[in-house]
Amino acid sequence: MTTAPLPAAELSADEARRIALRAQGFLGAPDRRAGVRGVLRSLGQVQLDTISVLARSHELIPYARLGAVGRTTVEDAYWTGAHAFEYWSHAACVLPVEEWPHFAFRRRAYRGRPHWGHELSPGAYDKVIAQLRDQGPLTATELGGAKNKGEWWDWSDAKIAVERALMHGEVVVTERRGWKRVYDLAERAIPQELLHDDLDDTECVRRLVRQAGEALGVGTRADIADYHRIKAEQFDAVVEASGLVPVTVAGWGKPAWADPAALATEPRGRHRTTLLSPFDSLIWERPRTERIFGFTHRLEAYVPKPKRVHGYFAMPVLAGGRLVGRVDPAREGRTLVARQITLDGPKAVPAVARALREAAEWVGCDSVSVERLNHPELAPELVTALG
Numbered sequence: 001m002t003t004a005p006l007p008a009a010e011l012s013a014d015e016a017r018r019i020a021l022r023a024q025g026f027l028g029a030p031d032r033r034a035g036v037r038g039v040l041r042s043l044g045q046v047q048l049d050t051i052s053v054l055a056r057s058h059e060l061i062p063y064a065r066l067g068a069v070g071r072t073t074v075e076d077a078y079w080t081g082a083h084a085f086e087y088w089s090h091a092a093c094v095l096p097v098e099e100w101p102h103f104a105f106r107r108r109a110y111r112g113r114p115h116w117g118h119e120l121s122p123g124a125y126d127k128v129i130a131q132l133r134d135q136g137p138l139t140a141t142e143l144g145g146a147k148n149k150g151e152w153w154d155w156s157d158a159k160i161a162v163e164r165a166l167m168h169g170e171v172v173v174t175e176r177r178g179w180k181r182v183y184d185l186a187e188r189a190i191p192q193e194l195l196h197d198d199l200d201d202t203e204c205v206r207r208l209v210r211q212a213g214e215a216l217g218v219g220t221r222a223d224i225a226d227y228h229r230i231k232a233e234q235f236d237a238v239v240e241a242s243g244l245v246p247v248t249v250a251g252w253g254k255p256a257w258a259d260p261a262a263l264a265t266e267p268r269g270r271h272r273t274t275l276l277s278p279f280d281s282l283i284w285e286r287p288r289t290e291r292i293f294g295f296t297h298r299l300e301a302y303v304p305k306p307k308r309v310h311g312y313f314a315m316p317v318l319a320g321g322r323l324v325g326r327v328d329p330a331r332e333g334r335t336l337v338a339r340q341i342t343l344d345g346p347k348a349v350p351a352v353a354r355a356l357r358e359a360a361e362w363v364g365c366d367s368v369s370v371e372r373l374n375h376p377e378l379a380p381e382l383v384t385a386l387g
Helices: 013-023 035-043 057-066 071-079 097-111 124-135 157-168 201-216 221-227 232-241 260-264 286-293 346-362 376-386
Strands: 009-011 084-088 092-096 171-177 180-185 218-220 245-249 256-258 315-319 322-332 335-343 367-370
Touching: 009 013, 013 201, 013 218, 013 245, 013 260, 013 286, 035 057, 035 071, 035 092, 057 071, 071 171, 084 097, 092 097, 097 157, 097 201, 124 157, 124 171, 124 180, 157 171, 157 180, 201 218, 201 221, 201 232, 218 221, 221 232, 221 256, 221 286, 245 260, 256 260, 286 322, 315 346, 322 346, 335 346, 346 367, 346 376, 367 376
Parallel strands: 009 245, 335 367
Antiparallel strands: 084 092, 084 171, 171 180, 218 256, 245 256, 315 322, 322 335
């Protein structure tokens, strides 16, 4: 492990929080002209997930920053005009197409893994490539079926082959159709000037570390490395050359690095009030969320129902640059149902009501109902605020 250089700046915990909020698009006027594509390029990635309550996570992330942008507009921004592709970053993510060359290190690593636990019949890989070349973009079902007749993980030869080609970089996911991946040849889907693996592993990682640092504003080694799932030793090898500058943050107790542009001006402007997807890059890493906001959050979708504390898909509420509560939402017809609301206290009522009203309007609901509230004595005030 390398020794970090002496810090270039000392930040208070509040300064670091505000820098992080601005970098993530929650402090200051949103760039509405750049829209969803601007959000994607600024963040460097938007995580995908199968769970859909109000909307899927990749829709919730631009909504949280821009407000009630049309849901069709979100999908079109990602998937039309060769502006983005899907690949493995923090998880399965939508990535700006400009990032394609920077993931050459990961494609090379995948090419060095022969199976990933799935055996492939002779000729199946070449058959899938030939189908895509002849027929254009296809789903796994259209390629011959996603699964065999066994258990859910029993992929068909076509699915194994196309996923392997995706890992290798010969195939690209260019959109989701009914949540099914749509595959196309990289030579057709990626602009020619970007379709290369010219960057060596060190340069790929250096650029991704810099991008992650810019997207986070300020972060520890773990924060920045986790953004694109970079190994700690890879981070150590490139951070000095990344352009990020070492800083200390009061109370963090760990070395940190910041985007120098983020240190150049004081973060100012309006704060967004909104519901956050648990997969939002502002809060997806629990230790960072606890360190910056003093807020412990856990996705409980995979926790047995009797053991849930805050609900299946509890969404933190951001207001005034703080996390002030959580809402576990659902939809029943044209009603947004708050299955459970957890408020930090009375001051959170107006913010939570505002976030719920805006979310309801965005998803086409004309009313909000509340089932459970951790402070029942605040129910009349909340109902009035929702009015």
